[in-house]
Amino acid sequence: MRFHSKLVSAFLLAASFTTSFAAEKLVVSAFGGIWQQSIEKNFGACYKDATKNDIAIQLGDPAAWMNRIRANPSEPPIDIITLAQADTMRAIRAGMLEPLRRDKLPNLKQIPASHYEVWKDQAVQVHTAALGVLYDKSKVGELPKDWRTLLDNIAAGKYGKRVSMPAGTYAWGPDFIWFVSQAYGGNVDTGFAKLKAMMPSVVKFWTEPSEAINLFANKQVDILVYWDGRSHDFIEKGNAWAGYYNPGPKSLGTAVSFAKVKNSSEAGWDFINCALGAKAQLGHAQTLGYGITNSTVEYPETLKGRITPTADMVFVPYDRVLDQFPAWIDRWNREMR
Structure with missing residues (x-):
């Protein structure tokens, strides 16, 4: 009887371990707000359908997530990390990402x-966005068709002190410094000189998208250099007085990627495969209003006009300029404050 009791106890203990393991959630990092909602509604739902398991969202920013991974690389606290481009390159250099497994990612062929x-086949982009111009149609006349003329006009005070644009300390601030420099031959010194010349016309160099849109919504600025998806979302929420456009020849393009952290759960491949599938990708585009990367997706008419094609974007060559970012931020803090 005592042997039977011990056997039952051992079985129950083993079963509890098995149940605990099976129920362990896949930890996915995410930006807050509507981004989190899209991950849960589109990618997380697909993952649960495929694996009968749930995801656990970890909010924050890439720098904080990477610090947590560095602290415990053998048992990382995050399985799938969400990364902007600069941080994707940093994570690759730090050796914290696993190479993409094509045998585990059948949807990768659609990307x-x-x-x-x-x-370097260690992360895959799930959506793209462009930095364009949100403007008050009742206050601003016809705007220039190209970025250089627009920036020159701002520097000349043509629109008054009614402009806002990203700060060099914003998450994509160094990218914006690089982009402005490209309008003037790629010379960063010239780019900084032009940014300084624009200072008298800039109400605020913004560091958070929420503060930027509040400035515009409250009619404190007439011209806002801002993201395409967020701009269209603002316009469509009863703000027909606002307009958006991408000056030529190209706008600054950005992308967000998913990557599986080295030594993380193998179930992470199921999540990434879901995130690349056509159904989840379309849902992501409809939720965020940004372009997605699955080439088989056809945008509905309500989305077609607001998605910036990647052919109309220019992307920062991070492998060549990433190491210059700290110096640009330091220079911004010294010269633009």
């Missing part, structure tokens, strides 16, 4: 190779 080869 153009440019969305993962740029990251």
Whole structure:
């Protein structure tokens, strides 16, 4: 009887371990707000359908997530990390990402190779966005068709002190410094000189998208350099007085990627495969209003006009300029404050 009791106890203990393991959630990092909602509604739902398991969202920013991974690389606290481009390159250099497993990612064949080869096959982009111009149609006349003329006009005070644009200390601030420099031959010194010349016309160099849109919504600025998806979302929420456009020849393009952290759960491949699938990708585009990377997705008419094609974007060559970012931020803090 005592042997039977011990056997039952051992079985129950083993079963509890098995149940605990099976119920262990996949930890996915995410930006807050509507981004988190999209991950849960589109990618997380697909993952649960495929695996009968749930995801656990960890909010924050890439720098904090990478610090947590560095602290415990053998048992990382995050399985799938969400990364902007600069942080994708940093994570690759730090050796914290696993190479993409094509045998585990059948949906990868629907993603153009440019969305993962740029990251040495260690991360894959799930959506793209462009930095364009949100403006008050009742206050601003016809705007220039190209970025250089627009920036020159701002520097000349043509629109008064009614402009806002990203700060060099914003998450994509160094990217914006690089982009402005490209309008003037790629010379960063010239780019900084032009940014300084624009200072008298800038109400605020913004560091958070929420503060930027509040400035515009409260009619404190007439011209806001801002993201395409967020701009269209603002316009469509009863703000027909606002307009948006991408000056030529190209706007600054950005992308967000998913990557599986080295030594993390193998179930992470199921999540990434879900995130690359056509159904989840379309849902992501409809939720965020940004372009997605699955080439088989056809945007509905309500989305077509607001998605900036990647052909109309220019992307920062992070492998060549990332190491210059700290110096640019330091210079911004010294010269633009």
